[in-house]
Amino acid sequence: MPNFASPAIVLRRTDYGDYDLILTFFTLKKGKISAIAKSAKKSTKRFGGILELFSALDIVCSARMDRDLMVLQEAGLKNSFSGIRADLNKTAYASYLAELVNEWTEPDAKQEDLYLLLCHVFEQIDAGLISEEISAILFLMRFTSIAGIRPNLLKCSICRLELDKIKEDRVAFDLSRSGIICQKCAGRSVSRLSLSMGTIKQLLWVESGGLKKAGKMKFTPAAVKEGLDLLETFTTYHLGKEMRSLKFLKQIRKENRPPVY
Ligand SMILES: [Zn+2]
Structure with missing residues (x-):
C-alpha cells in the first residue's frame, strides 16, 4: 500500500507503552486518522520532539493491512503553535x-x-x-x-x-x-x-x-x-x-x- 502524505494537525496525543505515541491527526487530504509513532517517547531524535498537541505538521504515514492504525514514518514542522501551549x-x-x-x-x-x-x-x-x-x-x-x-x-x-x-x-x-x-x-x-x-x-x-x-x-x-x-x-x-x-x-x-x- 502506498504511503500517505498530507498536512495535518495533532488533535490528540496518547502514550502507548514506554516507547510509542498514538496520535490522532486531522489531515487536509483524508480528514481524521490515527497513527502510531514508534519510539517517539523513547527518543526525541526520532521525530525531533515536534509531535506536540495542536502542532501543524507535514506527515508521511504507511498503512497496515491488518489495522486501522497507520504508522507515522516522517513528520516535518509547519507551525508548532507554541504560543497556544504556553x-x-x-x-x-x-x-x-x-x-x-x-x-x-x-x-x-x-x-x-x-x-x-x-x-x-x-x-x-x-x-x-x-x-x-x-x-x-x-x-x-x-x-x-x-x-x-x-x-x-x-x-x-x-x-x-x-x-x-x-x-x-x-x-x-x-x-x-x-x-x-x-x-x-x-x-x-x-x-x-x-x-x-x-x-x-x-x-x-x-x-x-x-x-x-x-x-x-x-x-x-x-x-x-x-x-x-x-x-x-x-x-x-x-x-x-x-x-x-x-x-x-x-x-x-x-x-x-x-x-x-
Ligand atoms: Zn414567532
Whole structure:
C-alpha cells in the first residue's frame, strides 16, 4: 500500500507503552486518522520532539493491512503553535475546538473547509491578535455550517417572522427547534437561552464574509458571553454529551478574572 502524505494537525496525543505515541491527526487530504509513532517517547531524535498537541505538521504515514492504525514514518514542522501551549486560557480553547473536531468527524472523511478553518483559528489564537473567545465564536459559527447543524438566527422558528420584523430587543433560543423564537411565540417554548438582537447580528456577520475580515469584528463583552454560551450549549446538545475539554474551559473561566475582549 502506498504511503500517505498530507498536512495535518495533532488533535490528540496518547502514550502507548514506554516507547510509542498514538496520535490522532486531522489531515487536509483524508480528514481524521490515527497513527502510531514508534519510539517517539523513547527518543526525541526520532521525530525531533515536534509531535506536540495542536502542532501543524507535514506527515508521511504507511498503512497496515491488518489495522486501522497507520504508522507515522516522517513528520516535518509547519507551525508548532507554541504560543497556544504556553498559555492556559489559549490551551483550554484550543483543546475544546480540537476535541470538537475529533468527536464530530468520521475517520478517513476529507473535510478541507474544516481543516482550513481549524488552521486559521489556531493561527489566530497562537498569535494572540484576536482574543481566543472571539476566535472560538468564529470557529463555532462556521463549524455549525460545515457540520450541517447551522442554527436558525434569521426568523422565528415557530411563526417564521423574520429577524428585522421582530420588534423586541431580545429573543429566546430553542435548542430542540435549533433556532430563535420571537417573544410572542416564546410562551409556548421553554428555553434558558436568550439573545439580544445585537448578538444575533454579530454572529451572522462573523459567519459571512472572509475569515480575516470576520476575525476583526468588534464584539461587546455581553455579545461574547451570549454568543459563546449559545454556541457551546448548541454544539453540546447536538453532540449529545458535554466534552471533557469544555468542562475544563468552564472551570478556567470561573477561576479567572473576567476576560478582556
Ligand atoms: Zn414567532
